[in-house]
Amino acid sequence: MSKPIEDYGFIGNAVSGALVARDGSLDWLCLPRFDSPACFAALLGDRENGHWQIAPSVPVHAVSRRYLPDTAVLETTFETTAGAVTLVDFMPFTGDEHYVDLVRIVRGDRGRVPMHMQLVLRFDYGRIVPWVRRQRYGISAVAGPDALQLRTPVSMLGRGMHTVADFEVAANTCVPFTLAYHPSHRPPRRYKNATARLNDTVERWRAWAGRYTCDRPAPDRWRQALVRSLITLKALTFVPTGGIVAAPTTSLPAQLGGERNWDYRLCWIRDATLTLYALLNSGYRREAKA
Structure with missing residues (x-):
């Protein structure tokens, strides 16, 4: 990839971690552990080695970033002619290293902004294309011992071995995406509301920083x-x-x-x-x- 390494934001949950670029593309993630093979490896190769981008589908004229104070929760704000949106990225803490999640919440700040999502899941550093199925909650993907679920209210389509979606975010509304890993031989877990998980994660980080x-x-x-x-x-x-x-x-x-x-x-x-x-x-x- 041609992106400067210093342009990546780091999120983690003390089991694994991810790198998110300024353009809203998640280009590096190893699941379920830091030393596991990557399922998003665009950082080392190209976009076909795995990435997950959520960004406005209209021209962006300014991008700003910050961590919520005393947390590892990353916010990326896109300013467009249609309005402004903030992409909130974090990894909730887990009590079981075999179940690791990454949550992305698109928050409308101003106006009504058209958004585009592209998910390219490639296990083993880009070598393995998973078997993807549509589910009532979103999609599931399985590749040997590894399984992922993408839970979101947004309608998604399969296109050329990619999963894509187009949606809009209005001011004062949120659209959540939860990518949840579990071993393919074990059942997935039930999940809390994404906003509740954000609040729990912020609270735990601030208690630790305190x-x-x-x-x-x-x-x-x-x-x-x-x-x-x-x-x-x-x-x-x-x-x-x-x-x-x-x-x-x-x-x-x-x-x-x-x-x-x-x-x-x-x-x-x-x-x-x-x-x-x-x-x-x-x-x-x-x-x-x-």
């Missing part, structure tokens, strides 16, 4: 940057073991054509040691001990 302490308090102007860094470290933690991955990506060379393209979805001793100091110095002893 535990931040420091023996040598930093000036207030630094707190936001420090807490943002700590949230990223927490999101990169694999909760079942306590290990923290060095980064959610693999195979990206430090220089094009170079050999330094290692898999960072592992707990590297050097990186883990630096993370350990950061957690201890910030009052997160439970995470440091894990």
